[in-house]
Amino acid sequence: MSYDESQQPTRRRSGRSNLTVAVAALVPTAVAGWLVWQGMSGPDGGPAAASAAGVSSSASPATTPAPSPSGSARDDDVPGGTTPAKPSAPAKPSAPAGPLAGKVVVIDPGHNPRNRDHTAEINEPVDIGTTTKECDTTGTSTNAGYPEAEFTLDVSHRLRDLLRKEGATVTFTHDNERPYGPCVDERARIGNKAKADAAISVHADGSAPGNRGFHVILPAQVKGGGADTTAIVGPSRDLGEHIVGNFVRETGSAPANYLGEGTGLDVRADLGGLNLSTVPKVFIECGNMRDSSDAELLTDPEWRQKAAQGLADGIRGFLKK
Structure with a gap:
C-alpha cells in the first residue's frame, strides 16, 4: 500500500458554514475601523484638525513660494525660468547743437x-x-626765452576748446606730434582738404622793442603758378575785420603801432599759407615778443585765454553773419 493510501480521508465542510465563519470574523474588525474613523472625522466629515485629534498628518501641505523682497517676479515664477527684461528707458534727447x-x-x-x-x-x-x-622757420621768442612755437600751441588749444563748445568741427595742421613742420604749402592744403569755413594761423611777431600791439594779415590778390586767391580775398578780409574788433574788446590790446596805420590789418603776397589757400584764411600776430610790455602779456596764461576768446568771437561773428 502506498503512503497516500494510509492517510485518513479529510472531512468536507459545507460552503454555508465557511461563509458564516468569515462574516463572523469580519464584523468586529469593521466595527472597530468605523469607530476609529469617527474619532478622526471633523463635524463636516473631513479630516479633523491635528490639534483636536492630537495627531499630525503624515503629508505636509504644499507651500506657496514667498514673494521676493522687491515684489517682482522671481525666475521660477515666469515660464521658461527667466525674468522678463525690463523695458529700456526712453533715449535722452540730444543736447541742442551749438551756434557753430x-x-x-x-x-x-x-x-x-x-x-x-x-x-x-x-x-x-x-x-x-x-x-x-x-x-618753415623756428619762429621767434621773448628775450627771456619763451618760444613763439609754444605760445602758438597754447593759444590754439584754448581757441579749439572754445570753438568746440560752440559746436564747430576743429582741425589742427599739427599738434606737436611731428618732428618738424609741416611745411607752409602743406599747412594750406590741410585747410583746403578740410573744406574749412574759416582758417587761422596763430603767431606772435619778433619786431623791434617799442613796436607794440597785434595785427591780422590778409591775403593779397595773387594769381600765378599754383596760387589763386581771387575767391578768398573778400571773405578773408571780412574774417580779419571781425577778429580785429573782438580781439581789442577781449584783450584790451591796441592794434599794432608799427604797421597797418592803426587798423590792425596788413596785406601780404609772400606767405605760402595764404597764397595757396582756397578757403577764407588769415594770420594773426598776437603781439611783439621782443617788446617787454607785449612779452609780459604774451607770457600770461590769463591774457592768452582772453586772446583765444577774442579769436573765437571773431570767427563766430564771421561764420554767423
Whole structure:
C-alpha cells in the first residue's frame, strides 16, 4: 500500500458554514475601523484638525513660494525660468547743437617747437605759387626765452576748446606730434582738404622793442603758378575785420603801432599759407615778443585765454553773419 493510501480521508465542510465563519470574523474588525474613523472625522466629515485629534498628518501641505523682497517676479515664477527684461528707458534727447554746428574751422599753430632740431629740413624750399620759400622757420621768442612755437600751441588749444563748445568741427595742421613742420604749402592744403569755413594761423611777431600791439594779415590778390586767391580775398578780409574788433574788446590790446596805420590789418603776397589757400584764411600776430610790455602779456596764461576768446568771437561773428 502506498503512503497516500494510509492517510485518513479529510472531512468536507459545507460552503454555508465557511461563509458564516468569515462574516463572523469580519464584523468586529469593521466595527472597530468605523469607530476609529469617527474619532478622526471633523463635524463636516473631513479630516479633523491635528490639534483636536492630537495627531499630525503624515503629508505636509504644499507651500506657496514667498514673494521676493522687491515684489517682482522671481525666475521660477515666469515660464521658461527667466525674468522678463525690463523695458529700456526712453533715449535722452540730444543736447541742442551749438551756434557753430556744421562749421569747420582749421587752426594752424605757427611753427613747431622741434623745428630748431631740424634746420636742414625746414630750410628746404617749397613752391608757394608765385615763388619758392623755405619749408618753415623756428619762429621767434621773448628775450627771456619763451618760444613763439609754444605760445602758438597754447593759444590754439584754448581757441579749439572754445570753438568746440560752440559746436564747430576743429582741425589742427599739427599738434606737436611731428618732428618738424609741416611745411607752409602743406599747412594750406590741410585747410583746403578740410573744406574749412574759416582758417587761422596763430603767431606772435619778433619786431623791434617799442613796436607794440597785434595785427591780422590778409591775403593779397595773387594769381600765378599754383596760387589763386581771387575767391578768398573778400571773405578773408571780412574774417580779419571781425577778429580785429573782438580781439581789442577781449584783450584790451591796441592794434599794432608799427604797421597797418592803426587798423590792425596788413596785406601780404609772400606767405605760402595764404597764397595757396582756397578757403577764407588769415594770420594773426598776437603781439611783439621782443617788446617787454607785449612779452609780459604774451607770457600770461590769463591774457592768452582772453586772446583765444577774442579769436573765437571773431570767427563766430564771421561764420554767423
